[in-house]
Amino acid sequence: MQLTSEQGAPTNGRAALHAALAAAAAGLLGSAHAEGLKTDTWQVDSAVLVYKEGDGRVQAVEPIISIRRDDGNDRRAGLRLTFDSLTGASPNGAVAQPTAQTFTNPSGRGGGYVTPAGQAPLDPRFHDRRIAVQGNLERPLGEGQRVSLGANASIEHDFRSLSLSGSLARDFFQKNTTLSAGLSLEQDTINPEGGVLVGLKPAFDRSTRDASSDTRRVVDVLFGVTQVMSRAWLMQVNYNLGKGSGYHSDPYKVLSVLDANGLLAGDRYVVEDRPRSRTRHSLNVLSKWHLTEDVIEASYRYYRDDWGLRAHTLDAKYRFQLAGGSYVEPHARYYRQNAADFYRTWLTEGVDYDSATSQSVLAHASADTRLAAFTANTIGVKFAMPLADGQELSLRVESYRQRVKSPDQLPPALQGLEVTPQLRATTLMLGYSRPF
């Protein structure tokens, strides 16, 4: 939206707010050129996301608000606030048993829960609130070059994350080719309820507590090429390398210790343990085509890391442009990953783990289904319609389904039980945007 209507002194609250924000942004960008402000575009994007998993599992409500400014001269600034509120039940890593299972609090303080016979154990006390703030700033750096800086902070009751990033983009060939390179540094502090537990030692036991908190550092580099292929065709290729060091385990996940028949044995449950480093590679290819009116977007991502994970992601959207500026956008996504090298659905007594000495022969083990082999499908649709004065209202509905691969052979006691919990989730997102 043009700001030309805001010449002169503000005469009402909105104008005053506008002038104050414009002045703040001008100060933030280190520039208050009058000609720059005339082409300023301010945009507020807001959304509420409601995420609900089947079988009484996790529910999340996530309001997001973002303010963006683009002065039309490669000077951009943005600020985004996200609030997350999660409740529900989450798989704790243990497998179903033919009898009920009782779990105590990880810290041994009591307040446990009982999983009925035959069901995959879910910790029903999963609840969290998260506040995340993200800011970014972009400005020109010489002819055809832009530098951007970003900062993120995210806070939960048991987790804090802070990251800083910087990237440089340079245009070539009349802006038909853009190369970019970026670096991000992230520092996380994990402060689990009950403390950090020693991996592959008996769970729900005070003696397994190692420390009250731990840290993780992640360095990411990102290289990108964006290429205009034709008047109606755009492509982007990105390569992302991430290297994490420090605590990577999930402090609330355990593994069952089973005998040859599939029944709980010895120490019954042990704390999971993941490597303290992880190197990730992602290659993403994105293509967008403008048809007569409609727009097609398709992307493919190949992912691999040194935990033995390989994943393929295919994503496609088709934006049907309707009369009056409205559009309907169906979306389909397919995802497939294999299992991490150290993924185990359970540990076998006498083979992987010895309860007499509480020692495992494995260096690492986790039963987290996010590290298991699975495929996932997303089907969704978005409807957006313009309102007066450049406003837009949108509604998006998506259905997500994971199919986790079951072990090839099940011991007798686990036959017919839900050994690997499946996941179904529905997402509803209501969005509202307006220039101001």
Added chain:
Amino acid sequence: MGIAMFLINRRTVACLSAAGLLGGCASLGVQPWERDLLAKPAMQVVASPLDEAADDHTYFSKEAATGGRSFGGGGCGCN
């Protein structure tokens, strides 16, 4: 520093690859006055930033793979 050498090596490889790509890229593209379609909001690489941010966060908490398009929007204890 091992990490520094690692990054430098990666950057060298990326620059060489980029230089190779640039030769091919020079013959592609459009004139400045042919950017009408590319300038539309729907043709931006990230057409709906909030959708993308929300999806990234959801998939990050449910799947092992991550990254590839942009830097994440702040870490999360969910993975």
